[in-house]
Amino acid sequence: MRIRILGCSATACQGRHTTALLVDDDVLADCGTGVGELNLAQMAAIRHVFLTHSHLDHVLFLPLLSDAALEVRGAPLEVHALPETIAALQQHLFNGVLWPDYTSLPAPEHPYIRLHPLRPDAAVSLGSRSFTPLPAQHTVAAVGYLIANGSHAFAFSGDSGDCPAFWEALNRLQHLDYLMIETTLRNSDRQTAQCGGHTTPEILAEGLTRLQRPVELLITHMEADKRTTIEQEIRERMPRLRPRFLNGGEVFTL
Numbered sequence: 110m111r112i113r114i115l116g117c118s119a120t121a122c123q124g125r126h127t128t129a130l131l132v133d134d135d136v137l138a139d140c141g142t143g144v145g146e147l148n149l150a151q152m153a154a155i156r157h158v159f160l161t162h163s164h165l166d167h168v169l170f171l172p173l174l175s176d177a178a179l180e181v182r183g184a185p186l187e188v189h190a191l192p193e194t195i196a197a198l199q200q201h202l203f204n205g206v207l208w209p210d211y212t213s214l215p216a217p218e219h220p221y222i223r224l225h226p227l228r229p230d231a232a233v234s235l236g237s238r239s240f241t242p243l244p245a246q247h248t249v250a251a252v253g254y255l256i257a258n259g260s261h262a263f264a265f266s267g268d269s270g271d272c273p274a275f276w277e278a279l280n281r282l283q284h285l286d287y288l289m290i291e292t293t294l295r296n297s298d299r300q301t302a303q304c305g306g307h308t309t310p311e312i313l314a315e316g317l318t319r320l321q322r323p324v325e326l327l328i329t330h331m332e333a334d335k336r337t338t339i340e341q342e343i344r345e346r347m348p349r350l351r352p353r354f355l356n357g358g359e360v361f362t363l
Contacts, residue, residue, distance in 0.1 A: 110258035110363045116143020117355040119293050120333035126357055127166035138254055144170035153178030159240050160190040161267030162251035163197035172208045175221040185223045192226045193250035244274035247306035261363035266290040270306045276319035291330035295338045310342035326352040
C-alpha cells in the first residue's frame with residue numbers, strides 16, 4: 110500500500126495545498142486543494158473518497174474531482190463520510206446554489222457522486238485495505254482514519270484538538286507504523302486552538318503522553334505563516350521523537 114501526500118497544509122498558496130492523501134491510485138482521504146496536483150487520468154482512477162469532516166479546506170475539490178473525469182471513470186465517485194458531514198454537503202455545497210446537486214446529476218440512476226454514511230469504529234474494506242474512522246474533537250462532527258493493509262497501519266488524525274478517545278483507539282491497535290497528526294497553531298495560540306478544535310505543540314505533547322507505543326510521527330496541517338515557529342516548538346518539546354514535518358509529494362509505502 111502506498112500513501113502519497115498531495116496536500117498537508119492548513120493554507121492554500123503557491124507551493125502549499127490543503128489536505129488530501131492518495132492511497133494507491135484509487136482512494137483519497139480528504140479532498141482539499143492537493144487533488145489539483147493530479148492529472149486527468151489520475152483523477153479518473155479515483156473511485157473512493159473518505160472525508161474527515163465538512164470544512165472547506167478538506168472538501169473543496171470534491172465537486173471538481175467528481176465531474177473532471179466521469180466519462181473516463183464510468184461510474185459515480187463513492188464518497189464515505191459521517192452522516193453529519195453528508196448533511197452539510199447536501200445542504201451547503203450540492204444545493205444548486207454553490208454547486209449543482211451531483212448526487213442526482215447528470216441522472217438519478219447515474220450520478221456524479223454517491224454518498225455513504227460512515228458508522229464510528231466500523232471499517233470499510235476495499236480489497237486488502239481497510240479504512241476505519243478514529244475519534245476526533247473539532248468544531249463540527251469529525252473523524253480521523255486508520256488506513257490498514259495486513260499487519261501495517263497508518264493513522265491520520267484529521268482536524269482535532271485534544272481527544273482522549275483518539276489515543277485510546279491507537280493504544281488498542283496491534284500494529285501502527287505512522288501517525289499523521291495535525292499541529293495547526295503555535296503554543297501562544299493555545300486559546301484559539303482550543304476554541305477551533307485544533308492542536309498546538311504543547312497539546313500534541315500532552316496527547317503523546319497517552320500513547321503507549323513507538324510510532325513514526327508525521328506533523329501536518331501547519332499554518333504556513335506559523336510553520337517555522339511550530340517546528341521549533343515541537344523540536345524543543347519532543348527532541349527524542351524526531352518528528353517529520355510533512356511536505357506535499359512525500360510517499361509512504363507500507
